Amino acid sequence: MKPFKIVTISGGTGGFTMLSGLKTYQDLDLTAIVTMTDSGGSTGQLRDELGVLPPGDARQCLVALSRNSGVMRDLFTYRYQEGQLTGHNFGNLFLSTLEKITGDFTQAIEEAADVLNVEGSVKPVTTTNTNLCVDLQEQKKTICGEQDITQYEGLRYFGIERMYLDPPAVINESARQAILDADAVIIGPGNLYASIIPHLLVEGVPRALQETDARIIFNCNLMVKYGHTDGFSVQDFAREIETYVGANVLDYVLYNTQRPSSELLERYQQEGAPVEFDKTETEKDNAPAFVGADVIADELYSQVPKKDLLRRTLIRHDPEKLARELYACLKN
Amino acid sequence: MKPFKIVTISGGTGGFTMLSGLKTYQDLDLTAIVTMTDSGGSTGQLRDELGVLPPGDARQCLVALSRNSGVMRDLFTYRYQEGQLTGHNFGNLFLSTLEKITGDFTQAIEEAADVLNVEGSVKPVTTTNTNLCVDLQEQKKTICGEQDITQYEGLRYFGIERMYLDPPAVINESARQAILDADAVIIGPGNLYASIIPHLLVEGVPRALQETDARIIFNCNLMVKYGHTDGFSVQDFAREIETYVGANVLDYVLYNTQRPSSELLERYQQEGAPVEFDKTETEKDNAPAFVGADVIADELYSQVPKKDLLRRTLIRHDPEKLARELYACLKN
Numbered sequence: 001m002k003p004f005k006i007v008t009i010s011g012g013t014g015g016f017t018m019l020s021g022l023k024t025y026q027d028l029d030l031t032a033i034v035t036m037t038d039s040g041g042s043t044g045q046l047r048d049e050l051g052v053l054p055p056g057d058a059r060q061c062l063v064a065l066s067r068n069s070g071v072m073r074d075l076f077t078y079r080y081q082e083g084q085l086t087g088h089n090f091g092n093l094f095l096s097t098l099e100k101i102t103g104d105f106t107q108a109i110e111e112a113a114d115v116l117n118v119e120g121s122v123k124p125v126t127t128t129n130t131n132l133c134v135d136l137q138e139q140k141k142t143i144c145g146e147q148d149i150t151q152y153e154g155l156r157y158f159g160i161e162r163m164y165l166d167p168p169a170v171i172n173e174s175a176r177q178a179i180l181d182a183d184a185v186i187i188g189p190g191n192l193y194a195s196i197i198p199h200l201l202v203e204g205v206p207r208a209l210q211e212t213d214a215r216i217i218f219n220c221n222l223m224v225k226y227g228h229t230d231g232f233s234v235q236d237f238a239r240e241i242e243t244y245v246g247a248n249v250l251d252y253v254l255y256n257t258q259r260p261s262s263e264l265l266e267r268y269q270q271e272g273a274p275v276e277f278d279k280t281e282t283e284k285d286n287a288p289a290f291v292g293a294d295v296i297a298d299e300l301y302s303q304v305p306k307k308d309l310l311r312r313t314l315i316r317h318d319p320e321k322l323a324r325e326l327y328a329c330l331k332n
Numbered sequence: 333m334k335p336f337k338i339v340t341i342s343g344g345t346g347g348f349t350m351l352s353g354l355k356t357y358q359d360l361d362l363t364a365i366v367t368m369t370d371s372g373g374s375t376g377q378l379r380d381e382l383g384v385l386p387p388g389d390a391r392q393c394l395v396a397l398s399r400n401s402g403v404m405r406d407l408f409t410y411r412y413q414e415g416q417l418t419g420h421n422f423g424n425l426f427l428s429t430l431e432k433i434t435g436d437f438t439q440a441i442e443e444a445a446d447v448l449n450v451e452g453s454v455k456p457v458t459t460t461n462t463n464l465c466v467d468l469q470e471q472k473k474t475i476c477g478e479q480d481i482t483q484y485e486g487l488r489y490f491g492i493e494r495m496y497l498d499p500p501a502v503i504n505e506s507a508r509q510a511i512l513d514a515d516a517v518i519i520g521p522g523n524l525y526a527s528i529i530p531h532l533l534v535e536g537v538p539r540a541l542q543e544t545d546a547r548i549i550f551n552c553n554l555m556v557k558y559g560h561t562d563g564f565s566v567q568d569f570a571r572e573i574e575t576y577v578g579a580n581v582l583d584y585v586l587y588n589t590q591r592p593s594s595e596l597l598e599r600y601q602q603e604g605a606p607v608e609f610d611k612t613e614t615e616k617d618n619a620p621a622f623v624g625a626d627v628i629a630d631e632l633y634s635q636v637p638k639k640d641l642l643r644r645t646l647i648r649h650d651p652e653k654l655a656r657e658l659y660a661c662l663k664n
Contacts, residue, residue: 075429080429
């Protein structure tokens with residue numbers, strides 16, 4: 001049987017979780033397309049100091065797809081806690097230094113994939129060195145930098161006039177080809193405005209999603225993010241994706257139906273609330289099939305480095321449950 | 333034919349040059365034993381900040397023995413020129429971070445050897461975290477740290493009362509076994525007091541050199557180092573080695589007979605003068621066979637990173653000539 005070609009379009013820790021789960025299905029041929037707008041932490045510092053492309057998202061996907069269980073994986077997730085290197089991540093250093101030497105981020109990813117014995121492949125959505133920017137509606141204000149936008153809590157209140165990449169970025173040809181050749185494309189999980197939409201702002205990505213024959217699945221966020229997506233229903237998330245693609249491309253929307261534990265919700269209450277499916281909304285023509293399932297992690301997912309966890313979502317997908325439900329959407 | 337088992341006991345760039353040459357002989361099975369007292373530059377900083385063993389000498393030998401010709405070799409020799417990472421070497425970071433994760437420098441070397449597709453093996457002489465120290469005769473003064481000793485120009489003038497490791501270090505069992513099993517052991521090239529003798533100060537090394545049936549060859553220094561070995565003849569170098577081993581173990585002494593170009597000698601005149609064979613000295617019983625040959629590089633050896641070159645010897649061995657002469661000593 002020919003393997004089923006899957007392309008994922010995700011960001012950050014959510015992508016890591018999904019790929020860790022999907023990797024266990026032997027009949028899937030995985031290509032992870034990664035955002036190239038990260039500007040925070042170790043990644044941001046390497047961009048500033050070495051003038052390289054952001055390595056962080058690629059590194060997370062490489063580790064997720066690594067067949068190694070041992071020390072090389074640990075090496076690529078290692079974050080220095082001492083001295084001059086504090087805050088840097090070794091995997092990021094590996095990618096950025098190779099890019100510095102070869103002048104080619106794609107080659108750097110390939111070398112790292114070799115060292116990590118990676119299943120499938122990881123492709124940057126673009127190799128243009130660019131930044132995510134947003135013009136706000138109600139203030140004559142522009143915010144640039146993925147990290148600043150992630151942390152900005154006025155996005156929903158002031159309204160998004162326009163999101164864009166500065167300078168404009170063009171799709172990496174090999175990522176474009178992967179989308180066109182795919183049997184299925186999975187969009188998400190990932191922060192809507194800071195991880196998913198930055199993919200869709202790359203010139204050529206919406207068109208590739210419109211042109212491909214692949215089944216397109218949106219993996220809906222578990223939680224709204226206060227300041228960004230307050231009050232968004234499952235349908236609102238899906239609509240926003242299609243707005244940025246410029247067409248009704250979604251075939252499936254997978255959303256979570258299991259309420260997080262009250263303990264987790266309490267710890268999370270400053271940040272967001274569960275995303276609900278809006279039962280009052282009447283179904284439209286051309287609407288995707290909405291599939292609800294329990295895809296949430298019962299406990300904190302321990303494979304993610306603690307330092308990353310602290311900065312990010314506490315309520316997260318369960319890699320096995322998510323992969324099982326996605327696999328069903330792919331194959332039915 | 334069974335491969336000929338060679339153990340090298342050297343340090344720094346000299347070891348790199350020799351191994352690069354010997355590697356081309358397919359019938360040699362090479363084990364590079366490396367000093368563990370380096371305290372300068374990137375290595376010194378990693379020791380201080382991460383509490384790890386010194387990675388620098390092991391890294392140089394790994395690169396020398398790498399079968400790869402491409403980008404992974406470049407990666408392991410890369411030195412950052414910008415930002416917070418300035419001065420660090422990537423290969424050192426790789427080894428030190430792996431040691432930090434596994435708590436085992438030997439395992440770190442093995443992982444790096446795997447990534448670099450290394451021919452032969454590299455073994456630390458000891459895994460005791462130690463420092464080179466010297467008590468001077470004519471001043472009540474102690475100097476500790478390999479780098480400080482290398483740079484100290486009063487060693488010869490004030491006289492060495494005692495060189496020692498603090499804390500005392502014990503031979504790495506796998507290095508001991510390699511010496512005992514070897515067909516030949518090559519001592520040098522390397523700075524006498526800062527690179528070669530630190531090996532001989534490790535408890536168990538002199539005894540292993542006395543017990544092994546291997547032919548033992550001393551690869552004599554090309555140049556005396558002012559402040560350390562002013563006026564030393566080839567025989568003086570050999571005698572000093574045997575003094576620290578505590579027995580007449582040397583079978584061969586290979587020394588250079590070709591005078592460096594006057595241009596190189598001029599550039600080098602602040603640092604030292606060519607080592608000469610003392611023809612006036614009468615040959616003793618038990619003396620090694622002295623073999624003179626042209627083993628000097630006609631021009632600056634370009635495979636060594638420029639940054640390293642600047643800090644180190646300008647007059648150096650030619651890897652091919654040196655390997656050819658050593659091979660003759662091994663096989664005749």
